[in-house]
Amino acid sequence: MSRFWFALAFFVCLAALWPSDARAQRTLAFDAHQVPEGGAIAIAVAEGLPAGGSFDAIDARTGGALRRAAEADGFRGKADSRLDLRGFGGYERLLVLGTGAAGPQSPRQLEDIGGRVAQAFGKHRTPRVDLVWDGDEAGAASHLAFGAAIGQYRFDKYRSKPDEDAPADAAPGTLAIRTREGAAAGSAYRAQWQPVAEAVAFARDLSTEPGNALWPEEFVERVRTAARGLPLTLEVLDVTAMRRLDMGGILAVGQGSVRPPRLLLVRYAGGAAGEAPLAFVGKGITFDSGGISIKPNTNMWQMKGDMTGAATVVSTVLALAGRQAPVNAVAVAALAENMPSGSASRPGDVVRTASGKTFEIMSTDAEGRMVLTDALWYVQRQDRPKLVVDVATLTGAVVTALGGDYAGLFSRDDALAAQLLAAGEASGEALWRLPLRDEYGKRLESPIADLRNGGGSPGAGIGAYFIGEWVDRALPWAHLDIAGADWNDSADPTVPEGASAFGVRLLDRFVRDHHE
Missing domain, CATH: 3.40.220.10 (Leucine Aminopeptidase, subunit E, domain 1)
Structure with a gap:
């Protein structure tokens, strides 16, 4: 056994023996x-x-x-x-x-x-x-x-x-x-409420864990443990399965890391048999260095939380199952670690996704939208959902626009947008709707691929438009950019300083008020 694999095995064993989180809660x-x-x-x-x-x-x-x-x-x-x-x-x-x-x-x-x-x-x-x-x-x-x-x-x-x-x-x-x-x-x-509280705590745990304790495979195992005893089914796609499906988007992000990517689906069937589920798709970058387009050192430590979207959607479905909500739902976690290495993707590379659509990489630091391409395609093909909401810590631009007070909401469907805005108001996890214009597509034109993975401004709107290109235009879809809202620099009554698990309460309220 090489020194690397011995050290890795030792760390995994040590992590398993680590004492559980004592939160000192009453x-x-x-x-x-x-x-x-x-x-x-x-x-x-x-x-x-x-x-x-x-x-x-x-x-x-x-x-x-x-x-x-x-x-x-x-x-x-x-x-x-x-x-x-x-x-x-x-x-x-x-x-x-x-x-x-x-x-x-x-x-x-x-x-x-x-x-x-x-x-x-x-x-x-x-x-x-x-x-x-x-x-x-x-x-x-x-x-x-x-x-x-x-x-x-x-x-x-x-x-x-x-x-x-x-x-x-x-x-x-x-x-x-x-x-x-x-x-x-x-x-x-x-x-009705303890399962949601436990789901919020689970999402906060995942988002707070450092990158050396949580990576794609470990994320899957944490969810598997949390799902025990609940009426849930899990599907996990490894690298071999992704290659078979030509999932170039998620593979391109994960190929620079020694920790391979995973696509995790958590399904809950609490509604009528055969009824189309609600689909929640989350960005799960367990650590985001930026890849070859590497980020500056300042505050890079916060990129351990770049998987909060995945933590949010999975925890939401755990909550629905825990409180036996009368709905069908599926959570999809697109999990990868974005690292620079000799095997990493490069700016200028062209990636073919599972849908057949291609994109040219302008920045390897625009990786969240890359992994979501294949996740969105897969859940549409496999589950035929009635609607899709994706959740991602996607852009710094939305932080500049909204700070941490709101998450950005983008949608082509006014009815879905209205339901999400109302749920945000009721839950205390507020959304602000931002424009999603067809003109953004012109700014993503590529001379050698179907489109580019970024370019131009507004950055948050451009990112949302790119993601939407992998969603059927007839399907109600919304994109929540939770960058900024995912982390509290100071405590408020229901969110202590640190990871907020933004979106769990919002999506639970969305389901309660509009789909039960």
């Missing part, structure tokens, strides 16, 4: 609506501190001390404000969150409240925290719990020492959701 529990007389609790109040509810109950219990404390602190219940009291009125800790204008909270607002509470108590040394919610919104407990679950996500797998500020106890404790729905709310959460 267990979620559900209980009756009641304000405990002590311990650590969180409540919410509308702007103006209106009379009634848990706030008044605690204020009365403390002889008016809570309102006096709020006055002294200038707390009036404005949205996103908080009053954090330690050792107050018999409570170990009392957290009062402001919700803004009085009235029912939307599911998205409830999720933010749950996330804010989970993050606030993430390092608090107490075995139990009670979140008391006075509202009577349908499903409030599930949304509070869902927000708490995804908001308290942590990735500590590779830390040699635990966080010094974290609780010393091995068990992180419990967060009890107290609503008028009572303990019965737990069943609804576990059936």
Whole structure:
């Protein structure tokens, strides 16, 4: 055995023995609506501190001390404000969150409240925290719990020492959701929202893993493990199968790496037999150096997350299967590592894809659209889907245009675009529709091939147009460019700093609201 293969075998064995990711997350529990007389609790109040509810109950219990404390602190219940009291009125800790204008909270607002509470108590040394919610919104407990679950996500797998500020106890404790729905709310959460929370965590795990721990074959194995016990079928195409199908797009990207590419399909049949599935196709570049068109060193480390599109679509189908959604769906992960080497593709090379269509490589760093050509062709041929949505960290241009606040949406189908925009608004993973003009095709003309893989501006629109050339014009199709939205530089209530798993909540909501 050569030194290289021995070292690789050793690393694989070491990775298998590596301790599992300890996220220090609190267990979620559900209980009756009641304000405990002590311990650590969180409540919410509308702007103006209106009379009634848990706030008044605690204020009365403390002889008016809570309102006096709020006055002294200038707390009036404005949205996103908080009053954090330690050792107050018999409570170990009392957290009062402001919700803004009085009235029912939307599911998205409830999720933010749950996330804010989970993050606030993430390092608090107490075995139990009670979140008391006075509202009577349908499903409030599930949304509070869902927000708490995804908001308290942590990735500590590779830390040699635990966080010094974290609780010393091995068990992180419990967060009890107290609503008028009572303990019965737990069943609804576990059936409908826990699978989505777990899918978000799985996608974040994949996107956070370094390139030396996650490569195409390893991605497949992680998904295979996550799919155990779920009503899913997996299909994996290796290099031999891809060559047989003339998948020149994905092979051209992967040929510069010692780690071979893979095409992974995850199928879920929860709908009517024979009904055309929803197809979600994801870019899965497990590390993107740019290839021969190599990227600058600055922030290249972030290219370990260039497979977030694949992580998103696979995790979405895991969530659909976990909650037994009444739909048929297929996720396609186009997996490759884009590296420079003597065997790598070159600018100027002409690539023939499985569809027969050819393109000339202008930049090997425009690799995401290259792998998607064959993935899109294959799922259309094999599954005859009713629609296709592809998800990719595709361009820096969309980051320049939208920052991290929105992902770019491109589509030739107005109805599909409207559904995705609505799902983005409802889920908190916002989209902004950008133009997709036929004139972009002229900028991709090649003198020696059917088209080029890039050229000209707008860069995000040009990339979307190229991808769309491999989708049947009669098929509803949308492209989501999630570059920028895939990574949070600072935490928000439901997305801690780091990988966001952008798109899992969006696509789940898209399916719930428009296809169930």
